[in-house]
Structure formats: C-alpha cells, structure tokens
Amino acid sequence: MVARVKEKVEVDLLVHLxxxxxVAIEVKTTPEEFDSRQLRLLDTLGLTIVxxxxxxxxxxxxxxxxxxxxxxxxxxxxxxxESAST
Numbered sequence: 001m002v003a004r005v006k007e008k009v010e011v012d013l014l015v016h017l018x019x020x021x022x023v024a025i026e027v028k029t030t031p032e033e034f035d036s037r038q039l040r041l042l043d044t045l046g047l048t049i050v051x052x053x054x055x056x057x058x059x060x061x062x063x064x065x066x067x068x069x070x071x072x073x074x075x076x077x078x079x080x081x082e083s084a085s086t
Contacts, residue, residue: 009037019085034065
C-alpha cells in the first residue's frame with residue numbers, strides 16, 4: 001500500500017503486520033530522513049505505526065526519523081517484527 005495525498009506527499013510502502021501494526025517504509029537510493037510532511041501524513045492515517053524505515057541499497061547509520069534497512073535485510077527485519085507479534 002502507498003500513502004499519498006493530493007499535495008503530492010507520499011510514503012512508499014505501508015506494510016501491515018498480522019497483529020494490526022504497520023511499518024512505514026521509504027525507498028531511497030541514498031538514505032535520508034522522513035520529512036515533516038511525510039510524518040504529518042503518517043499521523044493522519046490512524047494506523048499503529050511501530051517503525052519507520054528507509055530502505056536503501058546503501059548501509060548507513062539510523063536517522064533521527066527512521067531506521068535504515070538495506071534491501072537485502074528487508075525480509076529478515078519484517079520477519080523479526082512479525083515474530084515479535086506472536
């Protein structure tokens with residue numbers, strides 16, 4: 001699922017876990033922060049967003065607004081969150 005509003009603010013992926021929690025993911029070539037408009041959009045969705053990730057091919061330290069997850073670790077990290085919910 002992609003979240004987008006008419007003001008052209010978007011978040012690339014919203015991954016819904018089996019327990020109703022959600023992970024918000026931005027896909028970037030070079031990791032960068034979620035901006036304030038994206039954070040406001042996420043706040044308006046009424047979802048239980050447990051983590052914000054920036055998915056990137058490039059490893060980097062976590063950001064102030066999101067955790068950086070490399071493409072090759074995405075499934076592993078999603079499985080970790082799913083396992084923690086059961």
